[in-house]
Amino acid sequence: MLSIIGGGLAGCEAAWQAAERGVHVRLYEMRPQRATEAHVTDRLAELVCSNSLGSDVTDRPSGLLKAELRRMGSFLLDCADATAVPAGSALAVDREAFAERVTARLEAHPGIEIVREEVTELPDGPTIIASGPLTSPALSDALAALSGEEHLFFFDAISPIVEGDSVDMDVAFRQSRWDRGDQAGGDYINCPLDRDEYEAFVDALLAAERIPLKSFEAAIDAGVKAGLHRFFEGCLPIEVIASRGREALAYGPLRPVGLTDPRTGRRPYACVQLRQDDLAGTLYNLVGFQTNLKFEEQKRVFALIPGLADAQWERLGQMHRNTFLSAPRLLDPTLRFRGREDLFCAGQLTGIEGYAGNVASGLLAGWNAARTMNGEAPVTLPQDTMLGALCHYIANADPAHFQPMKSNMGLLPALPPPEGRRKKRKKRERQAAHAGRALASLDGFLRGVDPLPAAERDPRISA
Structure with a gap:
């Protein structure tokens, strides 16, 4: 059994990904037993800051990350698309409809057990910590004892x-x-x-x-x-x-x-x-x-x-x-804790910021936890993908100056010089080139670890 602590975006995505890979999941959410400073309902995946998941244009950082998520079969992106509201080129949702849809689908999944209670100590066995920026004091103490590192705090609004x-x-x-x-x-x-x-x-x-x-x-x-x-x-x-x-x-x-x-x-x-x-x-x-x-x-x-x-x-x-870990000291790019093979982290605790980033980290943690439990090695995504670049950043940043990071093109490796041209690419052209390379790299990577074609994972994606 896989224990997942936290019913936010990362925890919900991780639960779905692991359960779809044949792992029995126990998803812990402390609400409504224990409230937080920001949540107002007991629904899973409640959005508290904004209802926007950012740009949905592929040559923008957030849009590229969502394109990668769709190729990887993201559960929450599917729920977001089903509850979207008009927002120009961004993906925004009706936050109540979104949370209701996520909660109902997770409750109906035969491989997921939802437990409404606070976790005060880290469970034994395979676990994903996705307790988010409002981690309770008791669990924060348990994390501090595990890591030997002081937590880093900042305030969000x-x-x-x-x-x-x-x-x-x-x-x-x-x-x-x-x-x-x-x-x-x-x-x-x-x-x-x-x-x-x-x-x-x-x-x-x-x-x-x-x-x-x-x-x-x-x-x-x-x-x-x-x-x-x-x-x-x-x-x-x-x-x-x-x-x-x-x-x-x-x-x-x-x-x-x-x-x-x-x-x-x-x-x-x-x-x-x-x-x-x-x-x-x-x-x-x-x-x-x-x-x-x-x-x-x-x-x-x-x-x-x-x-x-x-x-x-x-x-x-x-x-x-808002609370996050010193990820460069504690996590590797697979989102697994260094020194403990059955423990993973996802969401804002990792230092990956933004709704789409939280979903993406949950997807990778759920996927890798399931692979570990199924006797397979966890995967490290290519660094020229947006999710791979984010995971590389949090695992390799300077611990002394580590700050949470949202998706941005500056995390991606430099592009090779354009053939037959002396001038540098303009910004939009450079962003489009980064996006094209990232999606091609991800598709090639997925063919090696997941035989299901991208178009079958998400029928909106052309082959």
Whole structure:
């Protein structure tokens, strides 16, 4: 039997992959017996930060990773595609429908037993640790005892969600960047700001009161003493971004490129984008608006955004602790713990960031745990694939400066010079070349370890 600790994205994907390979799985999820600082339901694979899995365009890092996952037969990508909502070139889901679908399919699988209780000690025998960024204190202690390493802490934040019919569409407008959308007018609602409105918003944001992080003081102290960053750079609270410079937001989450305000016929000075959060199209989240402002302050400050003066909030933003291991010291590229052949790790604990990355690490851990139990050697993916590059990074990064990593093209090995040309490839051309090489490499690799053709694993993929 394989024990999997954690019913998030990584744990659910790992459970499915192992069970499909003939392994009996016991999947532990502590909710609802024990709550976390961020989850609101007891469903498996609940998305707490955003409903977007990132770009679905193959020549973008996140899109390439999802293309690899589809070729490898990802269970959660199938569930995400079935519950997708309009999001331009990104893959976003109705988070409730997604979690319900994942939970129902796992509960119905004959090879998976779901146990609703907290795990306080590491089980004996084959195990995958996928307890996520909100690992309970007792299990954190068990992990620390196992690894001999102190955990590394940073703080993560979630974005607020607004009721769509409370947005003033006389001010806001629908458009996807560069008009890349499927809905009439575009998949995103955009709230444009002129220079004065932007300056007033930044002033209010910087002056607003934040929620004290008293429950995380020990984690803060540990991080400061270890010389670590307090926040994860890939998911900074919006007020922290604003504190780094007056124009930081205009060049960050409020960048207006690819958008045109129909009232002026010009690109706005800055723009807040709202992305659909449910299939019915009634809820929208503020893209890039992770925050730790007090709730009343959020209502006051966000009301300054044009189109949101009378907004009704379904959920306000909040901050929670995020925990990850010193993977370069502890894990190899197969996601197996060094020194213990039957123990694997998956999800954000590994230092692989982002929803798609969590799914991907769960897929590989579940696959490799099953291979180990079936008497086969675990596989290391080619380094020129996105998942292979991520696993190589976390296993070989400098432990002294290790930070979580999302998929990005910079992790991939350099491309050979283009034949017959002196000039370097342009960025988009280079990204497309990386994607083509990665998918070809993965297909060749899969033929050696999995005889099922890619098109049969996912019929949307052409041979």
